[in-house]
Amino acid sequence: MNFSTVNKKKDRGLLLPAIAFIILSFVQCTPKHQIASSLEAGTKAGHPNKGLKDYYKNYFPIGVAVSMASLHGPDSALIVNEFNSITPENDMKMGPIHPSEDIYNWKNADKIVDFAVSHHIKIRGHNLCWHNQEAAWMFKGADGKPVTKELLLQRLKDHVFAVAGRYKGKIYAWDVVNEAIDDSDDTTQIYRKSNWYNICNGPDFIEAAFRYAHEADPQAKLYYNDYNSEHPVKREKIYKLLKKLIEDHVPIDGVGMQAHWKLNDPSSDELRKALDEVTSLGLKVQFTELDITIRLPRPAPVPGTTPPAATTLPTPDPGYTPELEAKQIAQYKMAFDIFRQYKKFITSVTFWNVSDRSSWLDGRGGGLMGGAAAGLNTPRAVIKAYPLLFDENRERKKAYWSVVNF
Known part of the structure; x- marks a missing residue:
């Protein structure tokens, strides 16, 4: 018998319980928040180059709205690592890209x-018709x-054919018509009274825009895009349109x-x-402009008092508490828990801005001024959202880990 081997086995027999006792003592004595922090740090360290797109590769593309400034420097690196779909935030909208009848500004959209x-990233086009x-x-x-x-619809057709036609085969999906539904609680008023609606004396421009887009690029997926689509009254109006x-x-x-x-x-x-409701019609869903502001609407004012301005904040502003x-x-x-449950129907989730x-909400009172509903000419208060x-600093927030740890 080899007594050296026997002694080693005895040593192991004594050592393993001792190690287990030390680990158990550490876990019992260490505050839970420190353990959670350690686990989170381990998660971060374990996948330094893994992005949102990688976590969701078996679900749907994860996109981001970009500007020209996003294509260079730190934003660019973050986009390439985290996302596999992009949406031009402003550069394909009608005003910027087609400012006069015979002039198209292709430069930014092309870039x-x-x-x-060049980075093998999918592209959503935004948008072809908006008020x-x-x-x-x-x-x-x-x-x-x-x-x-008649002339308005011809001009719309020319615009759609020019823009969607130029990027045919490169843009896989278009927001064809944007925000054409009325915001009020009046259930009898379905459509927004925009220039499009007023001149066409009804919603014919919506159908026309979709038909033009399909003619211009038969392979592109075509979407109707709107905000507050989860609110009951507007949800029903959108359903009727669809x-x-x-x-x-x-x-x-x-x-x-939009989200x-x-x-x-x-x-x-x-x-x-x-x-x-949407999927019952056989349609797909994309969450196209996702962001969640921390700014909560003020409670209703006390009767007989003057409410503060919508963008008034405590002084000093407590910030991101x-x-x-x-x-x-x-x-x-x-x-995201719900998004994953509906993965058969959801074909993309896009964040509106990089970090x-x-x-964009910072220029609208952090979202207190109505977000997407606020007109572009509304006076702006800069409040971080x-x-x-x-x-x-473009670092992943705790909310990031709540989205990818599943």
């Missing part, structure tokens, strides 16, 4: 498309008076739910109902 193609950032010339004749319906388009055999593939959300809005029930952060984490987790360093998964 964004080239960036995406904001529109081209004013589109609605006026040489005499300065409103054009006829149902009519389908009944009229209009080429439409899905709905873009400019708040810490308490929408609820999980509202989100599920919106998804169930742990309490608000926890609520944002919970809202993001709720949303908290610069969000902190609405995204990356902080002002």
